[in-house]
Amino acid sequence: MENQNSDYKKQSINYGIIFGLYSSVLLWLSFKFNFESNLLMSIISVSVAVLLVFVPIHQYKIANNNILKLSQALKIGLIVGLISGLIYAIYTYLHYKSVDIEFIPKQIEESKIALEQASSNMPKNQFEQSKQMIETMLAPFTLATFALFNLLFKSFIISLIVGLIKKN
Secondary structure (H helix, E strand, C coil), X not given: CHHHHHHHHHHHHHHXXXXXXXXXXXXXHHHHHCCCCCHHHHHHXXXXXXXXXXXXXHHHHHHCCXXXXXXXXXXXXXXXHHHXXXXXXXXXXXXXXXXXXXXXXXXXXXXXXXXXXXXXXXXXXXXXXXXXXXXXXXXXXXXXXXXXXHHHHHHHHHHHHXXXXXXX
């Protein structure tokens, strides 16, 4: 049984690395070729995410004589999500600090313009707080943190669904 536990952890880590690298490459490609809002890329991205969480859960079930508990599926999914999220968060931070250095200032400026247009009745101190909040939310560290939790949450939801479908 100890060997099976180390195998599922090793497989989960491997799929987490693949998922993290895939997500990082996708961020770089979307920067390079400007397809952030492409529906086809969104569908492909979700499909790959489901596949990279499904496969280690499925392989664990096969290796465990077709026995799978929901808790085990969630553990596997969360390991995949944590590893992929850490890799993606690190790359996201580096990406916005060194690769796409124009993205954050551009987004901050666009957000401030939208805020100015929407804040005709807003008190000045609330307006200043809102501008400060925009800058905080668009900081590279904050974006990296959101990237980590995004992949962790996606992996949890996918593993929950897969676990509910495949459990005994």
